[in-house]
Amino acid sequence: MTATVVELGKLLDVVLFALGATVGVAILFSLAILGVTQASERRGQHRAAAIAYGTLAVVGLAGCVAAAGYGLVLLTSK
């Protein structure tokens, strides 16, 4: 009875979207911060490591922007 009153599939979508978006963006943003700080610290001595961390920062930030944009597009297109 409760399962039919409560649309479980719809609620599960909300839970998965919210958890996935929050945790995903937090990880990506943290990796971006890690990338930026480490890249600037290693710029002088370890060029390869600096480039790798710089790439990590760019990927992390791009991921955050993409996730936020995708969420908004999903919301407006429904």
Add this chain to the structure above:
Amino acid sequence: MEGDTVLVVVIATAIAFDFTNGFHDTANVVATAISTRALPPRLAIALASILNFVGAFISLKVADTVGKGFVETSQVTTTVVFAGLIGAIAWNLATWYFGLPSSSSHALIGGLVGSMLVAHGFGAIDGDGLLGKLIVPALLAPILAFTAAAVAITLSYRILGRLRPGPVSRAFRLGQIVSGGLLALSHGTNDAQKTMGVMTLALVAHGSISAKAFHVPSWVVLSAASAIALGTFTGGWRIIRTMGSRIIRMDPAQGFAAQGAGAAVILAASGAGYPLSTTHVISGGIMGAGAAKRLSAVRWGVAGNIAVAWLLTLPAAAGVGALAYAVSRVFGTGALGPLLISVSLLTALLGVFARRVRATRSPGEGLASTS
């Protein structure tokens, strides 16, 4: 003619409710960004009001749910909608007066259900809709925000734990501008739509819109968006203080996690058409971000007071809504009852507001102390 007068009173009351919603609720949206100094208070509030306005245009699913999901639309009268709004406004103002962040959304639906009960009895209430579209999501949302924020901040600390705190905090403050912006946008999306739903319900009751062709007119969207944005800009400083520092003192990473969790939960729920309480969600996010670091960092006493206000919201607003309907009917079915109640509420409101303004101007209080 008299029906038109009641409709005008109802629409004006709905816009007033939307204003108090912005005034009362949006403080929750900016509190974390202000308390971690990601944004200065006035800029945070200006940004939040602009994004609330924009957010109101994103989706209309929640307006549909509020308009059709909880009460028998064909039995709604303009006086029922009016009394429901009075219940919500009275509860909003009472919790604002005491600085408690309770839910404007639940106050609105509680008020509507209370007045509908007195007007038409239990048969006019959609119990399944209340349970499935309001109560279950309302219980789930703060737990979801709590969990999401707790997991997010734990992983962030794991990734960044060995770095110097200065640059990390600066980066999270920048991130908070974006996550706070998304939270404000999501607030506009979910909260402004509730008023749109109620205004449309009044138009259906008046006969301007057919119940079968339920749709939200553009002027309703525009006026609800403007009212919530203006309410936000006016600001609810008392609640900002409760949310921003009295539940927990946050660092920028925690603020980012709390705001991100709040925005994600509200946007996801708005997409599904669930009218959530932004207050519940952001409170859950703040507590989750705090508890993940240290359980004792959360001031559980304050959190408990907020929880009590949550529990009381539906029945209290329903009670006032029911009373407002009964008083209104004493004066018949015309415009006299709603007009008298509106004038009485406005007089009481001005008195309370004047008293509050005098209190905040006393030494040691006021806006400066919140920034």
